[in-house]
Amino acid sequence: MTGLRERKKAQTRQHLCAVATDLFVARGFDAVTIAEIAEAAEVSVNTVYNYFPAKEDLFLPWEHQVDRPSRRVRDRAPGESAAEALLRELRRDIADRRPWVGFMERGYDRFLRVVFGSPTLIARLQRMQHATAERLADTLREETGAAPDDPVPGLVAGLLTWLTGNVFRVAGDGAMAGDPADEIVRRMLHVIAEAEALLGDRVMGYARRPLTPGGAS
Structure with a gap:
């Protein structure tokens, strides 16, 4: 059974991806910064990088x-x-x-x-x-x-x-x-x-x- 911590991490990943995707669709991938994604998701820049080392990972997971x-x-x-x-x-x-x-x-x-x-x-x-x-x-x-x-x-x-x-x-x-x-x-x-x-x-x-x-x- 998946633990609470793992579920919360999965929810955070999904949230960050959803927020980033909305921004990418609205403005284009290259025009959006990690700082803007963090602000829209109401998390720190470090949190985004902890989950996604590169901006591309938010849109094209490897x-x-x-x-x-x-x-x-x-x-x-x-x-x-x-x-x-x-x-x-x-x-x-x-x-x-x-x-x-x-x-x-x-x-x-x-x-x-x-x-x-x-x-x-x-x-x-x-x-x-x-x-x-x-x-x-x-x-x-x-x-x-x-x-x-x-x-x-x-x-x-x-x-x-x-x-x-x-x-x-x-x-x-x-x-x-x-x-x-x-x-x-x-x-x-x-x-x-x-x-x-x-x-x-x-x-x-x-x-x-x-x-x-x-x-x-």
């Missing part, structure tokens, strides 16, 4: 997003490959309309306008995508026991990261165009289905977990 694909590969079911696990969970996220795939209460279009209006956030997003692919490659290498000079884990990670990015792009294009959520969902799922066929058996079957510990899949 660790959870970067580790999500790797975590899903590590948690894949017996008999399931890395790609199957990732795409299964991505389909579930889309069906459940999770915020990290583009279904935000505040509007994905507003989120994207803030990002595209800031060179700092664009650079951050690019670094996150690169870090996600690198971490996924490391995870695939560990899960398969691939040699350090084996290029396959990096190639598979790059392909799966590229696919995920394309699915997110569909969500962004739909949101910016003001399309209905149901239509955006349909397009995202269609992209996944088409990509599965293009990736082929080798990528789709890579890092398949054995059905029994130590056994064959």
Whole structure:
């Protein structure tokens, strides 16, 4: 059970993010200072930095997003490959309309306008995508026991990261165009289905977990 202190810290983080996001949407990311966020949230500047070492962390959180694909590969079911696990969970996220795939209460279009209006956030997003692919490659290498000079884990990670990015792009294009959520969902799922066929058996079957510990899949 989560303790009182942890709940209060989570509430403070959520409050700071909400206040900062409102300011970013209203004025643009680069125009807002940490001091202004602290004043609007009625906390000290040091409190903001204690929770978020960089201003970008308030709008584009790093660790959870970067580790999500790797975590899903590590948690894949017996008999399931890395790609199957990732795409299964991505389909579930889309069906459940999770915020990290583009279904935000505040509007994905507003989120994207803030990002595209800031060179700092664009650079951050690019670094996150690169870090996600690198971490996924490391995870695939560990899960398969691939040699350090084996290029396959990096190639598979790059392909799966590229696919995920394309699915997110569909969500962004739909949101910016003001399309209905149901239509955006349909397009995202269609992209996944088409990509599965293009990736082929080798990528789709890579890092398949054995059905029994130590056994064959």
